[in-house]
Amino acid sequence: MSKPTKFSNFVKGRSPSSKKNDKVNVFVDHLQNTRDCKDKISGQTGIIYDERMVEHQCLWDPNYPECPERFTRVLERCHDYGLVQRCVEIQPRKATPEELLKLHTPDRIELLKGTDGSPDAEALEAISSGYDAIYIHPSTNQLALLAAGSTVEIVDAILDGKVQNGMAIVRPPGHHAMKSEYCGYCFFNNVAIAARHALDNKGIERILIVDWDVHHGQATQQMFYDDPRVLYFSVHRYEHGAFWPNLRESDFHYIGSGAGKGFNVNVPLNKTKMGNADYLAIWHQLLLPLAYEFQPELIIISAGYDAALGCFEGEMEITPACYSHLTSSLMGLAQGKVAVVLEGGYCLKSLAEGAALTLRTLLGDPCPSISKVDEPSLSIQESILSVIYVLRPFWKCLQFQGRFDVSKVGSKKEGTYFVPSVTFEGSDVKPTTFATRNCYPVQNRETIDLLDQRLDKLIKETSLAVPKHRLCFVYDERMASHRNVNEPGHPERPARITSIYQKLLEYGVLDRCHRLDARDATREELLWLHKADYIDEIAVTAGKKQSTLNQLERQYGSIFICPDTYSSALLSAGSSLQIVESILSGESRSGIGVIRPPGHHAECDEAYGFCFFNNTALAAKYAIEIHQLERILIIDWDVHHGNGIQRMFEEDPRVLYVSLHRLDIFPLKPEESDCNVIGTGSGAGYTVNIAWPKRGMGDTEYLAAFQQIIMPIAYQYDPQLVLVAAGFDAAQGDPLGGCKITPEGYGQMTNMLSSLAQGRVAILLEGGYNLDSISHSMTMCAKALLGDPLPTPRFEPLNPAAVSTIQRVVSHHQPYWSSLRFHVDLPEGDVLPPCEVNKKLLSIEEQLEQLQLESSAAPSEQPETITEGCVLLMEASGVTEAPPPTTLQELLLLPENIEAMTQGKLFSVVPLSWCPHLEEHVRPDDDTTHWGLETPCSSCQDRSENWVCLSCYQVNCGRFVAGHMKEHHNSSGHSLVLSFSDLSVWCYECDSYVDNKAVYSVKNRLHLEKFGEPLPSAMFG
Template identity: 55%
Template sequence: RRSPLANARTSTMNQENKQERRKPRSTVGVRGQSSQYKSRPSPSLAEAKKQGKQKMSEMSANRRQSEEPVIKDKQLKDIYQNAISMSERRRSATGVVYDDRFLLHRCLWDPNYPECPERYLEVMKRIELEQLIDRCTFVRPRLATEEEVRLKHTQQHLETLKATRGSLDKAQLEDLSSRYDAIFIHPESYETSLLSVGSTVALVDAVCNGEIQNGMAVVRPPGHHAMTAEFNGYCFFNNVAIAAQHALDKLGLSRILIVDWDVHHGQGTQRMFYSDPRVLYFSVHRYEHATFWPNLRESDFDFIGSGEGEGFNFNVPLNAIGMENADYLAIWHQLLLPVATEFNPELIIVSAGYDAAFGCPEGMMNITPAFYAHLLSPLLSLAQGRVAVVLEGGYCLESLAEASMHTLKTLLGDPCSKLADKLTPPCPSIRETILNCIASHRSFWKSLQLNEMYNVEDYNNVNPQENFHKLPVCRLDQEPARSGEVRYETRNCYPVQSVAERQRIHDRLVQLRLATDLSFPAERLCYVYDEVMLEHQNSSDALHPENPIRIVNIYQHLMEHYQLAKRMKRVAAIPATVDELCLVHDRELVERMHSIGKDTSDRDLKELAESYNSVYLHPKSFSSASMAAGSVIQVVGEVLSGRSRAGLCIVRPPGHHAEPGEPHGFCIFNNVAIAARVALEQHNLKRVLIVDWDVHHGNGTQHIFEEDPRVLYISVHRYDNGTFFPRGTDGNYTVVGRGKGTGFTVNVPWNHKSMGDPQYMAAFTSVILPIAYEFDPELVLVSAGFDAAIGDPLGGCRVTPEAYGYFTQW
């Protein structure tokens, strides 16, 4: 089925028509002599041939010389160098910048003005209450220099605000404020605006210079509406834009991602980088077809940049109020994460407005405060974790403070809190917006080209037509130009909530806060490893790919090369009991494996092994396999007991092919399936997610849980139309479970080799993450086979080592 995408693109601002330029093909004709004529060539012809041969010889030599370094580079390139280069890198501290001078900027003539000092005060109170400040490195705030302000603003713009410094004429300040849309000017506005810019630049400097890993700037006034020569929307100087330009000019960066999740479109930031391909600007904002402030046509999806910056400006307009967590999550999965990963930024700056949070009178959205952690967390895997979060809007003090607290906790590396509410499907409006954005940007980003376009013939002849998405033609009726000088309201020019509404919001936020567990284990990661698992080996084939060296190398890398083991808690390995093994396996199989011992002849071992598919057996196979299963059980218990946040199981033999009644595909017992069943039966969990990224389909795990809706099994594997091991149709996408478990098996089958990072990342953002969020698991188990990794002799795929880090982070 063809995907619902647009067959036409609307024109964009300053978009130029481009024509394909074809390079003229140079041809060389060679004219030969007839064999019946042996006459001697003329001296001039002979000389021409001689020179021609010499020239061709020189060209060939030059070509070989120019190609040799390229070929040499390709031959010598270390495909693991990128991962190895990070071996010495450690996560550094989280920074925070704040200054109580931000309290000085306030509206003198309207005490109820929403952009008020209490915004800063409540944020600071909340993060101090959670003792987050004590865990951060303090970044010293400073005033921006005039030179820094002029990076994005005119001198006259700066001088206009500078002239108000220390003014005692309140009437004059209000009169000047009325010349700008949604602005109030205070005698200290100039100083606090410089402080806001300077503090943002200081944070970006600290992140880029490696003094801190990431950080948050609790600053005001905000900045993303400020334009080159115009104050706008509570903003005077564009903090984020100036800091980004500073990073480009002074710090040598060439790729910066700005994510603007403020509910208002940051038109100031957009305009400042509209033709600059070094900055990818991604804004999600309330739009309602230009009826919501700032009421600009340029805030719509088809304004995608101009010139060299075409395709680097993303507007995701929200055309309805009441958007919920699931709507934003769909934007992240379908648009932001694929494009951001492809862009591969060196720095991420978040224009963090919290006016889309529940309770804000300006946003009228329903994003829960804890959800902002889920928006930020996947971004931390990009740009080597260099992320600067800068406060913008947010006018419900309770939700602003709570959301800011969750943001800072995420920067500190705390796990995202479980969401109090179940996710609902994305609303029709957001689905339309996402498709519009994909259609507008599809030609610029490979990650958005998963779906096909359709043409007029398809539209006229293929049914049903509702499967096609038609791109709307965007128009905006222009208001007649006003005569004379434009003046704006300076008082009572904002939405006001009733007492009853404010009480309802307060009660709901209290309910959300009580339902959100902020606690987490102090131990970040545990691991298990035991040399008993080395005893299982193929005595007749020392070169068998499933051998003890596999986990020996992993352990040595953790201990020596990457120095990771000393940063983890080691869990004692204990073999699984017979009863635990029988939670998923037939007792007859368990007893048969248990009966294998030193008295079993090599012939009997070989005959028994050959009765299974791709299995070898050893007198120590049972002890090794039961230790592998028991080790996974131990780590799951460590995590579910709250002693560790996550765990790593360095175990063998592997398990996901093992069926209830027989070993299969190097696997004796199904380690992950046994641990999942223990979690369900002994720890009383209701929902367990198993993600299997081994290059082979985990047939055993799928069969064990195919009728159990408590376990969601998602497998990404090479399939080759059923011809790749373990062969058959069970690994096809059409297999979705049985009975009550229908829909809880998800197969993502690759039908040819060489699949790499782009394909796997697309599977995560398009399939795995959306379904996993809807399932809302209490435990995630990863069947982490790495035979899809580049260089693996069995998998034939090209996933890089660092890509597995992305998958784990997401």
């Protein structure tokens, strides 16, 4: 973001040091971000992998889905496309103990370490059976360390500027690996470890983790559930909890806790066969709006490819090419700092293709076409609206759905509202042992063959052509000859194009472009859209005196003419055709036209609004007539409505015309330019007018229009070419526009469009009259097309008038575009049940609160509750003796429960059996320490909920009083504390409970005072 520049507001006659009326005005230089990125060009892509990762395999089940071929096939496909050779290879390394201990418990680290090189397959299988869906190989520990360390390494390489972005092709995967539990093929949480490393060591404050693996990354969620520095966004198959991992916490209403509330986003997929349209809707309606508001400094993608077509685990239908689009849309954020980390994916063909196309996108190649997308499914509409409902109190970007009183739902028209609900069809009962063989779905041969044929067809039909030149441009000084002789200061002046040219030169853009020769448009080309009499009328101006031309000007609206006008107009129109030809012939991927006079106001028979021949419209017609294109998207972001382009194509579905403009300024014809004007005849729905009713719209409003309207429609339309009528008079500082778009805002819009039409985008200059603004803005568009890292625009609250305009546009176009199905009313207030507490999701303070709530039941209720718990425990362990204990003390003193306690099995939150801070931070208790149950907090004298520090034996209160014990830890560094309430020991550094013999002595002292008897001797061994 740009840094404010401060200027003191000096009062006349007063010294600068005077304090009276000492006022500072803070100005934000809206061009500073552009200046800061002057020398930032597209960097290299890193890749990290280790051939040893093929060693990890299941010894007792050769058909296990998480197999070595997942790794080898991805690498082979990347080599087939020549991608690995284009990357910077980063050296892999193992994660350090310090990195692992940030998020994993020592006992799980040591357990896996103990399997290193073990030849005992039977023992390895026995250990594996204690965890859900894992196998352990003699090499697993070393390779899990490599996978985690390599993920940290690729993130380091990106943040250190060695590479722009990168991909970690690693296994075993990581996003199911919990703090103290292996799970779902995962041992250490690669992505979470790398994210935590970046937060702790790289000065990063905001990380976006996008998890598109088809299984919910519950472990990553747990690790950052209360941390607002990490926005965790997961799209996963759920089926109301019936799909693995069958957790309530995977549903949409689990949105984080404490300071992290609103920063955990779950998009549950409640049916199979979800496709490209569903995922793109998630991106446009949820992920991108949230990401632009969050403004991440780093993006990490947990890239599982098990939602890809053909995968028997996911049963979804994402095409491999779609992953390119999902990746590309994120590369405009975080200045392009994107790390892709392999997670799942079990159909080898779609896994390899999807991963290779993802890497290809990181390298800057154009997104392959994914054809027209279907209508988003009803199920995904419900999921997206449910997520919006729970998140909109926390995010300013999610404000496009109306509100209604749920008690009056009977008066609502069907289809205009949605009421979210929670359904759980899974089971909360988890087995104590898990299957280790044949524990996965299997497709029959017929299904495999059919899916294989579909994939082969998709791969064959996907064009991966890359033009020789990434960006072409046209500029000719002769177009500066067109000028207003009578009014030299007229805003449409020659310096508009010369200043842009100089800025492109200054920023080194032109050195990276393919320059085209300008040319005149031919008469035949002009006749495609303009009438012969009108062409002749303009042509004869070339030989007339200025006095005669002054008379002619009065026939038109807002026009000036000089003897060089006709020749300049021919060059301007012809140059736009040159760019289109270079793009459609395959010579260049994209282009920019630094041309004038502009064209989008020019009618077929009339010059209008500084325009003579309609450059952008002629470029579209050229593509239709010469290259037989059938679908052309024109985006007109000039602040004035492009009446000429609209009229020329209002009945033609081969051109989708979208205009973002102010309704209250020139040409002042709302009957032609308001939101309800949508085209006529067969062109109905193919004219989209986003008509702002007032001044002041900026980056936030324009990006919202792109996310809510333009990109959903564009993907459904599937253009073969994108033309931008690029007026920059909505830029901040423009004397005519009155809007606030920054250069980086234009860069971001360009970046979004570049994912369409295989990157075939032409930016053709229209208006824009502040020389600084237009030169920097066109330069940022060019840098976006070159793949340079872009600044993220500052997020501001949405202008209510813009929200209303976007809602109006959607309402008029919903009948024509099924992608616009998300603007319905949502309930006011809370209509959902509370989230069931999963203690793995809670911070220490919240866990303590929960324990307090559980232990604060009325005395008459406690014996019954404890008895029920005891009976369940006894039944589970096969104990049938009677009578059961009736107090917590009796329950804890059962011999079998003492044993369970020492083994860590009798805790609602499993404590660590050891932590590295025990030796240093637990001082023996002796007669010199004076404390007890009645000792008040040393800071506030409260006695209701206290802890004692095991280093200095100072007593302080917990979070739910005044949090003085946490303050004591922060100031003293003392890590371990003992609760007066439940005798639990907490380590602040490990962020976990601890139960170890080193603390039993001091526990015993408290136990004596609390219960009148010592701890059972069995606990002391």
